[in-house]
Amino acid sequence: MPESPQRQRTPESERLDGLLGDVAGGDRGAFEALYRATSGKLLGVCLRVLPDRAEAEDVLQEVYASVWRKAVQFDAQRASAITWLAMIARNKAIDRARALPAPQRTASIELADEIADHAATPLQQAEAANDQSRLEICMQRLEARRRALIRTAFFDGATYEELAARIGSPLGSVKSWIRRGLSQLRACLES
Template sequence: MSEPDPTLNNADLARAQLREAMAQLASGDRGALERIYQATSAKLFGICLRILGDRGEAEDALQDVYVSLWQRAKNYDPERGSPISWLAVFARNRAVDRLRKGKVRSGAVAVDEAAGIPDRRPLADAVLESSERSARVHHCIGTLEERQQDAIRTAFFEGTTYAELAEKRGVPLGTMKSWVRRGLARLKRCLEE
């Protein structure tokens, strides 16, 4: 595996490592399958279990997912989506296949209901995107003048009013509002880049 990029946050790093492992698996690296399993099995097992309603059946479906992955890793296209999304579709399809073939004991949902089973947790992609947005906002705030950074962080992250900020910093209210307004304008430009 290549050296991790020190500028990546944990979510970005996990996504990059998973993409790298998928590429390695596609070129026949058996060790990559273990890394992928470690990174994804809990999420994929949850998908299978929700659809099948039986732990044993979910484990069997999960095994099918990784056998299929080994055989079809070359089909993964990183331009079309994240590895976890692709694997989640794989898991759902394997679980639904087991339902259709009648291999499932009682406790499973009907095949028609499987697509609509809600997962109350945010999707892995949503978590990663939220993390990316947060990292981008913090990066852009870091490009502002120190007094603008301080004013924006204190006002928006701590809930301090402009009047309270102006009093704490010993500046007129209009000056504080101006710092924040100019800082927000620069922040917006940075986020749009």
């Protein structure tokens, strides 16, 4: 029988494994730390199975009650802590979904017409790709310094002050370069 590949151990997975071990020993502080570190992910698992947030939150509470009781069963050699926790959450959410009355589990197909589809249409996707292409062409026409400043300011979220400090230029100059670059971009995009 071939050996299973060794899973990658990150500092975070080792920390969670350790917390579960401490929870198995009855450590309430470790349980609280485990909850803070994993509850968001596990709520997401529950919400994928149970679209009703109140139901998902109830299941999440059951998950952590179960973890408190069954932490001694966790084996770090078989799975990571987050995998083990997610499996418990998924199984409990599925059990809850199966226990719900039929009207809550399924909606009538006639309701499908009433559900808004917020995804972009193929036309909107094509227009967005065209806009992206035009923007990139216009960005390439800018002077290298202005292009770099605009990319850093608008795509990386850097402030004017941060940019001035990074390149060692006065704040007013940086603002002027960006303003002129944006004017050039606007003119290029409008042509």
